[in-house]
Amino acid sequence: MQVRPSIVIGLGSTGKYTVANVQKFLYEVLNGQPLDLVHCMVLETDPSAAHDPSLPSDARVNPISIKVDNVSAAIRSLKQGLGDRFTWCPDSLIIDGPGAGNKRAGGRLMLFSNMHNIQSALQSAIGSVRAAADQVGPTQQINSLLQQRGLAPEQNVAPEPNPVVYVVGTLAGGTCSGACVDLGYLIHRVHPNATRIGIFTITDDNANSTYQANCWAALTDLAHFVGRPNDYDAAWLNLAQQPVEYGRQHDPAKPYDYIYLLSTRDQNDGQHLEHENSPTSPLLVMAGLFISADLLGLENLRHARLVNIGQHVGGDRVHETLFTMNLRGVCYPKYEITEAAACSIIANRICGGWLDRERYFLGGKQVHLEDETAKKMGREAWNAILPPVWQSLRAGADTSGLVEQINNGQLEDVAKTLNREFGIDGEATIYRMVQQHVRSRLSDLQIAVRSKFAHVLSSNQNLLFGEYFLEGVAEEIRRTRKYWAGLGVPAATAGQDMRASWQGELKALVERFIIRQRSGLVKFVFARPMLVEDEVGEIQARLEMFLMDSALGDLEKWITSDLGGRITMVRNILQTLQNKASSRVASIKSDLGDTRGPLLKICRSQQEDFAKEIQSLSFRDPQIPGPQFVSYDGVFSGLLPFQSPPAADFDQQLFFELKSRIQPVLLQQLERDGTIDIVQQITSQGVVGNAVQRAKAASRLSVPLTVAAATDPQTVPAYALAKTNQVAQNLMQVLRETQRDTPSFEPKPLPLFDHMALFYQEGANLDLDRLSHKLSFKSAFEQAKQRDEAVIDPLRQLTTKPVIEDGQGIGRVK
Amino acid sequence: MGVIDFLWKVVFAPALLAGSVVLSIAALTLLGIGFLIALPTAMIHARALNSWRENDLDTYQRVRISWSWGWAIASALILGWLVSLALRGHITGFLVAVPYFAAALLTFVFSVFLRQRVRADLRRYQHLIETGR
Numbered sequence: 019m020q021v022r023p024s025i026v027i028g029l030g031s032t033g034k035y036t037v038a039n040v041q042k043f044l045y046e047v048l049n050g051q052p053l054d055l056v057h058c059m060v061l062e063t064d065p066s067a068a069h070d071p072s073l074p075s076d077a078r079v080n081p082i083s084i085k086v087d088n089v090s091a092a093i094r095s096l097k098q099g100l101g102d103r104f105t106w107c108p109d110s111l112i113i114d115g116p117g118a119g120n121k122r123a124g125g126r127l128m129l130f131s132n133m134h135n136i137q138s139a140l141q142s143a144i145g146s147v148r149a150a151a152d153q154v155g156p157t158q159q160i161n162s163l164l165q166q167r168g169l170a171p172e173q174n175v176a177p178e179p180n181p182v183v184y185v186v187g188t189l190a191g192g193t194c195s196g197a198c199v200d201l202g203y204l205i206h207r208v209h210p211n212a213t214r215i216g217i218f219t220i221t222d223d224n225a226n227s228t229y230q231a232n233c234w235a236a237l238t239d240l241a242h243f244v245g246r247p248n249d250y251d252a253a254w255l256n257l258a259q260q261p262v263e264y265g266r267q268h269d270p271a272k273p274y275d276y277i278y279l280l281s282t283r284d285q286n287d288g289q290h291l292e293h294e295n296s297p298t299s300p301l302l303v304m305a306g307l308f309i310s311a312d313l314l315g316l317e318n319l320r321h322a323r324l325v326n327i328g329q330h331v332g333g334d335r336v337h338e339t340l341f342t343m344n345l346r347g348v349c350y351p352k353y354e355i356t357e358a359a360a361c362s363i364i365a366n367r368i369c370g371g372w373l374d375r376e377r378y379f380l381g382g383k384q385v386h387l388e389d390e391t392a393k394k395m396g397r398e399a400w401n402a403i404l405p406p407v408w409q410s411l412r413a414g415a416d417t418s419g420l421v422e423q424i425n426n427g428q429l430e431d432v433a434k435t436l437n438r439e440f441g442i443d444g445e446a447t448i449y450r451m452v453q454q455h456v457r458s459r460l461s462d463l464q465i466a467v468r469s470k471f472a473h474v475l476s477s478n479q480n481l482l483f484g485e486y487f488l489e490g491v492a493e494e495i496r497r498t499r500k501y502w503a504g505l506g507v508p509a510a511t512a513g514q515d516m517r518a519s520w521q522g523e524l525k526a527l528v529e530r531f532i533i534r535q536r537s538g539l540v541k542f543v544f545a546r547p548m549l550v551e552d553e554v555g556e557i558q559a560r561l562e563m564f565l566m567d568s569a570l571g572d573l574e575k576w577i578t579s580d581l582g583g584r585i586t587m588v589r590n591i592l593q594t595l596q597n598k599a600s601s602r603v604a605s606i607k608s609d610l611g612d613t614r615g616p617l618l619k620i621c622r623s624q625q626e627d628f629a630k631e632i633q634s635l636s637f638r639d640p641q642i643p644g645p646q647f648v649s650y651d652g653v654f655s656g657l658l659p660f661q662s663p664p665a666a667d668f669d670q671q672l673f674f675e676l677k678s679r680i681q682p683v684l685l686q687q688l689e690r691d692g693t694i695d696i697v698q699q700i701t702s703q704g705v706v707g708n709a710v711q712r713a714k715a716a717s718r719l720s721v722p723l724t725v726a727a728a729t730d731p732q733t734v735p736a737y738a739l740a741k742t743n744q745v746a747q748n749l750m751q752v753l754r755e756t757q758r759d760t761p762s763f764e765p766k767p768l769p770l771f772d773h774m775a776l777f778y779q780e781g782a783n784l785d786l787d788r789l790s791h792k793l794s795f796k797s798a799f800e801q802a803k804q805r806d807e808a809v810i811d812p813l814r815q816l817t818t819k820p821v822i823e824d825g826q827g828i829g830r831v832k
Numbered sequence: 833m834g835v836i837d838f839l840w841k842v843v844f845a846p847a848l849l850a851g852s853v854v855l856s857i858a859a860l861t862l863l864g865i866g867f868l869i870a871l872p873t874a875m876i877h878a879r880a881l882n883s884w885r886e887n888d889l890d891t892y893q894r895v896r897i898s899w900s901w902g903w904a905i906a907s908a909l910i911l912g913w914l915v916s917l918a919l920r921g922h923i924t925g926f927l928v929a930v931p932y933f934a935a936a937l938l939t940f941v942f943s944v945f946l947r948q949r950v951r952a953d954l955r956r957y958q959h960l961i962e963t964g965r
Binding site: 540545551552 | 874875882891896898946961
């Protein structure tokens with residue numbers, strides 16, 4: 019098994035959804051571990067198009083937006099920099115709606131406006147996959163998977179350094195149909211030795227005329243440059259707004275080495291796989307499965323067969339380049355099962371646990387939630403928090419000098435001095451020295467409360483427990499303030515200056531001190547120095563209580579409003595997430611029974627159904643540690659958004675993040691349960707007939723043709739693919755024993771896809787004249803050309819030579 | 833009767849004292865002796881009690897506790913001496929014992945008074961803490 023360094027480029031929304039399927043299959047096959055030999059990119063002109071909700075966050079590709087918001091400014095800029103080289107684009111071009119507005123000129127304009135960025139991204143991606151091919155890491159990673167699946171390791175998984183670049187999209191819209199030719203040549207410019215494979219979906223005669231016209235225009239352009247590679251020439255602007263030319267100085271090359279056309283119709287014009295603008299579209303699932311299989315071994319097998327394709331199709335360049343294919347199979351749906359189990363864990367264990375009003379986690383086990391336990395924890399936390407912060411309140415307010423002066427009799431009027439030091443907000447008075455620390459101590463208290471709160475939440479993983487804990491803290495603060503009030507400390511009252519009340523209280527304290535220090539009881543036992551120290555300390559403590567009372571009032575309000583508000587916010591997010599995860603479980607369970615897709619899904623064994631397997635897997639919870647949900651180190655961090663109000667789609671991000679942490683572990687656990695014998699399960703679960711149907715569907719290809727394509731296994735790849743050659747042989751034997759008319763597929767091993775049996779059929783010897791819907795496409799194109807030729811045919815200046823037939827079957831028939 | 837002679841009689845031969853005025857002065861004298869007992873006791877106790885400062889018991893309360901113990905010890909010693917005199921036959925009647933009883937009672941009252949004041953303050957703090965819950 020060999021893997022080539024590869025880039026997959028999704029062009030437009032269809033490309034993006036296909037890439038999402040590629041990512042999903044790779045994730046499933048590689049147990050969630052990314053393979054450095056493969057890099058996926060998406061060039062998107064419609065950033066609003068939805069992501070695939072089933073993909074974990076680490077398996078998703080962030081699209082490179084090539085959307086041009088101000089079309090006229092972009093045209094002006096390119097015209098200014100390129101002059102006559104930019105006359106292909108009409109000045110009056112207006113793009114309405116999402117993407118390129120279904121206008122080929124729009125798609126090409128957006129590509130040219132972003133050519134420098136795309137070239138840089140491509141260079142970087144090719145550099146990284148080629149570098150990975152020189153490392154032992156990918157070989158080790160693949161061998162580890164092969165060993166887990168009981169297969170022999172490979173000496174070198176990636177001996178071929180030249181990359182394969184796949185470009186996938188639909189020719190019906192504006193983005194891919196307008197940009198596919200230039201993108202092919204850009205790839206050639208960046209890496210002339212890269213194998214370029216275009217996989218394009220086309221529409222049918224039922225679609226609207228714009229789609230048909232776009233398809234025909236793009237197909238004829240592709241066919242033209244396949245036949246006449248010298249005709250291509252283009253210029254764009256680099257980062258410094260200087261013209262860059264593709265130029266004729268490059269070796270003449272086809273835009274793509276291989277072009278695969280796919281549609282919803284089979285060779286006989288029968289409906290085979292549906293296509294809608296969605297990642298779950300069966301046709302795009304099939305395209306994604308094809309690319310992922312190609313990335314992990316199929317390309318190596320196909321290449322060996324296609325190397326002499328020219329001899330079989332008469333040496334015609336278009337026939338050598340234009341293909342169609344179909345891929346069907348039977349699989350044990352590891353991805354869906356693990357995703358459903360992961361969603362079930364998110365809904366029940368994680369969201370359910372955090373939102374539970376009856377139980378909470380203690381040492382990894384769920385125990386009954388009693389409010390007093392949590393409140394007591396809060397009270398204890400407050401009593402641990404306050405003393406060290408209180409001590410620091412005295413920093414700088416040293417009363418030892420004052421005590422010494424009183425004891426040495428250096429003060430003329432002790433009472434007056436004490437009343438001034440502790441009662442007046444004046445320069446360098448003790449009052450001011452203490453007061454200056456109050457705000458920072460409040461901040462210290464908030465930090466300490468946050469830290470304890472985060473610790474309690476991470477330990478117990480329950481929001482209600484956290485709420486009770488905060489109630490306990492608030493109760494203890496109220497109790498502290500009540501105690502102070504009982505001692506006579508004036509309580510802070512909103513909107514009132516309480517300093518006069520404090521001065522009254524201070525006066526009483528000073529009078530008491532004066533009386534006590536004169537007391538014989540004290541004097542006779544020589545305790546006056548200590549008494550002075552204690553009494554001054556007591557007055558200072560009362561001052562601190564007076565000044566901190568307001569701060570504690572603020573702290574209590576902050577706990578209720580700020581931290582309480584954060585809990586409410588997180589609760590709402592978790593509730594939304596729980597609903598989302600639960601509905602995703604239901605949706606996956608329903609999809610597992612859906613037979614419309616290219617893959618027939620079977621269970622691990624006859625005794626187990628999908629629901630049972632999902633349930634049993636969800637009990638094998640990988641247990642995300644509490645601190646990963648929330649922790650505090652100056653700021654809240656972790657999965658739950660306690661730090662700041664999250665973005666509007668945060669629940670979605672969290673959903674993806676949690677899935678990406680749980681699903682790979684579940685995939686590993688499924689792997690440990692052992693591989694399934696796919697042939698035996700096809701037989702025992704009674705789906706041999708369905709498997710034969712899939713094999714027949716694969717043999718009918720994916721494009722409606724007026725002349726049958728070449729499908730002979732000696733000419734083009736027609737493979738039955740399974741874990742090993744032997745398993746593939748057994749599969750074909752079982753199918754033929756059931757139905758003698760099962761199409762002929764050559765057994766081939768695809769070891770990493772051990773949970774699938776695939777039927778792959780390619781069709782060659784295609785040209786545009788053989789497309790069943792050619793007349794309808796051509797008519798739509800002619801009408802579009804009459805409306806605005808520059809919009810439908812942005813490459814017209816390069817393809818205007820009126821070649822109808824040039825003896826080589828070149829399909830320039832515009 | 834000189835002062836020394838009076839003191840000797842008050843301490844060792846109270847039966848020789850006669851008259852209500854003399855007995856009253858004897859009682860005050862015994863109270864003074866009680867003070868002389870209470871003072872060093874309170875001083876020793878107060879010094880020993882210094883470690884209680886760490887427990888947030890302020891000096892004034894500690895001094896009160898020390899004096900309470902000092903007066904209690906003084907009261908006990910006065911009563912003890914009275915018993916000793918009685919056993920040796922120096923107390924011939926109830927009237928003779930009145931100064932001792934009076935001095936013992938007063939020192940005891942001082943002790944209890946101081947103890948109660950401390951107790952009242954501590955209970956107030958305790959009440960403040962408990963009513964907060």
